[in-house]
Amino acid sequence: MDKPVVTIVGRPNVGKSTLFNRIIQRREAIVDDQPGVTRDRKGVETEWEGYEFILFDTGGFIPKSDDIIEAGVTSQVKTAIAESDLILFLVDNKTGITDFDDEVAKILRKTNKKYLLVVNKVDSMEKEVYVSEFYNLGCGEPIPISAAAGRNIGNLLSEIVTMLKHEFPQKSVPEQELKTIETEDEIIKMAIVGRPNTGKSTYINKILNQERLLVTEMAGTTRDSVDVGIEFKGDKFLVIDTAGLKKHPKIKDNIEYYSSLRTDKVIKRCDVASIFIDGFQGLTNQDMHVIREVTDAKKGVILVINKWDLIKEDDLKLQTLEADISYKLRGFNYIPIITVSSLHGIRVFKLLIKIQEIYEERKKRVTSSALNKILNVLNREHQHPSVKNKLVRIKYGCQIKIDPPEFMFFSNHPELVKESYKRFLENNIRKSFGFEGIPLSLFFKKSS
Numbered sequence: 001m002d003k004p005v006v007t008i009v010g011r012p013n014v015g016k017s018t019l020f021n022r023i024i025q026r027r028e029a030i031v032d033d034q035p036g037v038t039r040d041r042k043g044v045e046t047e048w049e050g051y052e053f054i055l056f057d058t059g060g061f062i063p064k065s066d067d068i069i070e071a072g073v074t075s076q077v078k079t080a081i082a083e084s085d086l087i088l089f090l091v092d093n094k095t096g097i098t099d100f101d102d103e104v105a106k107i108l109r110k111t112n113k114k115y116l117l118v119v120n121k122v123d124s125m126e127k128e129v130y131v132s133e134f135y136n137l138g139c140g141e142p143i144p145i146s147a148a149a150g151r152n153i154g155n156l157l158s159e160i161v162t163m164l165k166h167e168f169p170q171k172s173v174p175e176q177e178l179k180t181i182e183t184e185d186e187i188i189k190m191a192i193v194g195r196p197n198t199g200k201s202t203y204i205n206k207i208l209n210q211e212r213l214l215v216t217e218m219a220g221t222t223r224d225s226v227d228v229g230i231e232f233k234g235d236k237f238l239v240i241d242t243a244g245l246k247k248h249p250k251i252k253d254n255i256e257y258y259s260s261l262r263t264d265k266v267i268k269r270c271d272v273a274s275i276f277i278d279g280f281q282g283l284t285n286q287d288m289h290v291i292r293e294v295t296d297a298k299k300g301v302i303l304v305i306n307k308w309d310l311i312k313e314d315d316l317k318l319q320t321l322e323a324d325i326s327y328k329l330r331g332f333n334y335i336p337i338i339t340v341s342s343l344h345g346i347r348v349f350k351l352l353i354k355i356q357e358i359y360e361e362r363k364k365r366v367t368s369s370a371l372n373k374i375l376n377v378l379n380r381e382h383q384h385p386s387v388k389n390k391l392v393r394i395k396y397g398c399q400i401k402i403d404p405p406e407f408m409f410f411s412n413h414p415e416l417v418k419e420s421y422k423r424f425l426e427n428n429i430r431k432s433f434g435f436e437g438i439p440l441s442l443f444f445k446k447s448s
Contacts, residue, residue: 003045004168006160007056007080010090011100015120019090019147020044020057023157043227048157053164056080081107086163087115088156089139093122093130097137105137114163117142118156123149187229187236188359190352191266193294194276195286199306203276203342204228204241207349232352235359240266267293271362271403272300272355272437279311279339282321283328291332295439298404300358301335302351302437308339309346331423334430336437358437364405366433368398371407374432378425387416394425395447406441414444 008016024046043056058080081087089108091101108115119131122144134142143159145152192200208228228239267273273294277287283303294301303325305311311318329335338354340347375397384392390413397409407429411417426440 004053004085004164005043005056005083006053006086006088006164007058007084008088008090009058009081010104011098012059014090014092015147016090017057019088019118019120019145020055022147022150022153023055048161051161051165053160056084078107081111081113084113085168086160087113088118088160089115090118090120091134091137091142093119093127093144096130096133101137105139109138114167115139116156116159116163119144120147122146123151187238188272188355189238189240189270190355191240191270191273191299192276193267193273193290194304195278195284195290198276198278199342200276201241203304203306203340203348203351204239206342206345207239207352232349233356235356237352237355240270264293267297267299270299272302272358274302274304274351274355276304276306279305279307279321280317282324288328291329291335295332298439298441300355300362300437301439302354302358303329303335303337304351305337305339306342309341309344311339334436334438354437361435361438362405363403364433364435365402366399366407366429368396370433371398371429372396374428375409378428382424384417384421387413387418390416392416394444400443401441404441405435405438406443408443408445410445410447412447414446417444 008019010016024044043054045052046055047053087108089104091097117134117137117139119134119142122128122131123146128144131142131144143152143156145156147153192203194200207230228241230237230239275287275290275294277283291301291303305321305325311321325337336354336358338347338351340351342348375394379394384394386392392411392413394409394411394417397407400406400408409417409425422442422444426442429435429440
């Protein structure tokens, strides 16, 4: 990376995500009193006094844990330390030094990385008297802050920038002139959505060829959304992994609630959503809920059947799956289906190719002359039936918007146009012009 990397590490529940959100000045990471909320590494570009760097949040460090998720998080933290230029070692002033803090300190002292010891939850001048205890960690002078209240954050950022400038000099520019190399409008925003434990994070790890995200066999491992930038066949992608989407009545705690809200936001933010399902479980009601949520948001959509390497060996299961999907996707027959194996890398890049195609379909524009040529044929051969003894005629139409595509049709009685005829008209537009994987919006207006 061109910009230096700063990573926040520490044991669980010391306020790492709160500090992360405070520095980037927006609520990007999920924050909750329950320890272990953050599991994946999450990086965001930020700046202070014109100096740009990339800040990473990490899960809580728990050494020598037998829990599979905690062990995976610890592995992620160690990887983050190895890839960092500066580490913020965060500790909790209220609890003092713990055995976990000692373990983190030992690891940092053995590395050749630069680090700062940051003491969180120092909410007032009176509480700074307790900060001197943290000299015992052997990690230098502790910097007292309160991430929740924003106390002393400016001084911490100034210290960060001072240390980074020595190793990574940058040309300082005024804040209003700062911008990232690419804006989100210049890249394909691809969301990976679906129920928990359908292989979403495994898919991203496979295309990245590295353990960028935590993957386990337990459902619900990913709780936050994670952005990963990649380039493929000349296009830039922003791949967004999300927490598994659940219906709200089944959400049990605040973390799952906010994860679900974050997934909803990701759907609204993306260009194309890849909806992952488990081939063995088939297309469930929850999957259909996700499909409707994506199509209601007018985003490009692909249905991805994962674990295909196992499904194709079971003829009965395969026939049942195909019949079930065909039945449940009535009305969504424009959604393409890709079969993959995230674990073994089967067709993982074919999905990216299909996303490129759907992204272009989303920007397609149909000329009015071509659209009305189709409409004239339909008016001759398949006229709208009379309604309440009134002749209903759709006289002409035009495309009024792209990304997502919207069409306006003018009729003598727009309020009487039947839903069945709207679907018939949409199907003929697709038959003539494509729009694979793209929900279309058709509007009807009184003709003058």
